[in-house]
Amino acid sequence: MSQAASVEHSVGQLGIEDGKLGMWVFLASEVMFFVGLLSTYIVLKAGHPAWPGPQGHLSVPLGTLNTLILILSSMTMALSVAAVSTRNAGALRLYLLATIVLGSVFLGIKSIEYSAKFHHEIFPSTSVFWSCYFVLTGVHALHVIVGVGVNAWVLSKTWDGNFWTSKSHRVELSGLYWHFVDVVWIFLFPLLYLL
Amino acid sequence: MTYKNYIVVWAGLTGLMLLGVALSYLPISHGTVVAGVLALSAVKAVIVGMYFMHLKFDSKVLTAIAVAPLPLAIVLMVLILLDKPFLLR
Known part of the structure; x- marks a missing residue:
């Protein structure tokens, strides 16, 4: 049984909450989506003798900082789910808000990186490397934006009268999505910045 | 899991991430760095899946769904x- 304590949501024949089962199937499809993009990146990198080339510089300190922020946000998300299991509304709202803020900071740093590249006239059309960089990080950033939005929506629902009886499982579902976004970055960061 | 457990998992993930960054600066062969850094990423992904996403405590059906795309x-x-x-060419 999950750590979430909401009780009024349907459980199928497998003994798994419908929402959680659906979310995991969705995440499995997302894995294939990102594996397609990452495989393309890897084969292009392997087939290029001087990848990423002299202009392919990325800031490792900024990338490292963003990774630290995203890992920290995963912990605050996990703490939100733990707060649901103890029915601690104050802690739940605090940790959800922290997750939203950290996700927003991640996007802010990413936008600083993007604007620096644009300032140096580096665009997706500049080279194959930069095309890959903007597509991979852009698609990931879109996922972060969705995650921040969903978490903000879930946070707003914590004030609803029926939250603890029928809506608290949403914290765990949005948490699964958020952790997935973290896992994607765990692979994107070293592939783009370190290797 | 308790709050303390989650903090321990976070500390472990942070340590592994910084280890990967340090590894990429070591004067060793590029192949070794690639293997080491990607192995560390795989370990981190498994830790996030097991503890933050609760696969270790949930139905094994969910683990099967998570592993199925691999x-x-x-x-x-x-x-x-x-x-x-x-x-x-």
Whole structure:
């Protein structure tokens, strides 16, 4: 049984909450989506003798900082789910808000990186490397934006009268999505910045 | 899991991430760095899945769903890598 304590949501024949089962199937499809993009990146990198080339510089300190922020946000998300299991509304709202803020900071740093590249006239059309960089990080950033939005929506629902009886499982579902976004970055960061 | 457990998991993930960054600066062969850094990423992903996403405590059906794309992902990656000789021409 999950750590979430909401009780009024349907459980199928497998003994798994419908929402959680659906979310995991969705995440499995997302894995294939990102594996397609990452495989393309890897084969292009392997087939290029001087990848990423002299202009392919990325800031490792900024990338490292963003990774630290995203890992920290995963912990605050996990703490939100733990707060649901103890029915601690104050802690739940605090940790959800922290997750939203950290996700927003991640996007802010990413936008600083993007604007620096644009300032140096580096665009997706500049080279194959930069095309890959903007597509991979852009698609990931879109996922972060969705995650921040969903978490903000879930946070707003914590004030609803029926939250603890029928809506608290949403914290765990949005948490699964958020952790997935973290896992994607765990692979994107070293592939783009370190290797 | 308790709050303390989650903080311990976070500290472990942070340590592994910084280890990967440090590894990439070591004067060793590029192949070793690639293998080491990607292995660390895989370990981190498993830790996030097991503890933050609760796969360790949930039904094994969910673990099966989570792992199901991996063989397909390997097939996809191999098929795309077959293009490498074409790219090197």
